Amino acid sequence: MEAQEIEHIVVAGAGTMGYSMAQIFARYGYQVTIYDLAQAALDNAATRIAQGTDNLVADGDITRDESDELLARISYTCEKDCFGTCDLMVESIVERLDVKTSFYREISELTRPNAILATNTSGLSINELAAAVKLPQRFIGMHWFNPSHIIPLIEIVRGDETSDETANAVRDLARAIGKKPVVVQKDVPGFVANRIQFAVLREALHLVETGVVDAQGVDDIMRHGLGLRYACLGPLQIADFGGLDTFHHIASYLNADLCNAAEPSPLLAQLFGEGAYGVKAQRGFYDYTQGRDVEATRERDEAYLAVAKALGKL
DSSP, X not given: OOGGGOOEEEEEOOSHHHHHHHHHHHHTTOEEEEEOSOHHHHHHHHHHHHHHHHHHHHTTXXXXXXXXXXXXXXXXXXXXXXXXXXXXXXXXXXSOHHHHHHHHHHHHHHSXXXXXXXEOOSSSOHHHHHTTSSSGGGEEEEEEOSSTTTOOEEEEEOOTTOXXXXXXXXXXXXXXTTOEEEEEOSOOTTXXXXXHHHHHHHHHHHHHHTTSSOHHHHHHHIIIIIHHHHHHSOHHHHHHHHOHHXXXXXXXXXXXXXXXXXXXXXXXXXXXXXXXXXXXXXXXXXXOTTTHHHHHHHXXXXXXXXXXXXXXXX
């Protein structure tokens, strides 16, 4: 199947990522069905999507008529017969290998042979999931990033059996909905973005644990220095501008001193053990009590949106 043949998309899983993806697909004219086992989850998704379209209208991004049309293109169901008519299914259910493989064993039997099946997993093996899929050449990773209505990147992750036709169709679809797709040619743990993210996090935590800098200092260095660079250039482009001779010289003495721990950092393990999971628990590296969680989320989204618009990504 090619991207232009895709008309009906089923999003499996009505959580934050699921309803966000559904709203984006619908905004670009696709008929979308959100499937979930729980009616309460579907009801919440409908409420969130309605709120999201109201925000688009308020911001002047779409008209009220366009909002009504968008909402009319989305349906909600707990019934699995929706899978039999879709051209593309994007799965965003719980991030557990056993749950996902069980899902694919059943659902891949219900879909048409040419329907594309995509998973929004952020790191589970595409090849392991593909083993549970009937006709695995139509299976692929389609990894979105939260908040999906702002972050343009989508990782298109190929498994060993993913066909070129499937990879090209999902890549072209991502472009059609205004996203920036990157095709990851090999299925490796964490794909690409999370491998880079966790390499940075490992070193940042090590510097805090060893008393080199505090948490605020690390974040300020990223936000006001490296982050500005990386918003405009990738790490390999930055090296080109800095001079590969200079970067080779620095790497020759610095690499050996960088953290290479194979286990989660003691500081991260401590916070995890205390139930300090970050914003959702109102405590992590920072305090998010007394409404600071809501304020921090608002500030994050506004900053993301401003940067994305400044760079011409939205």
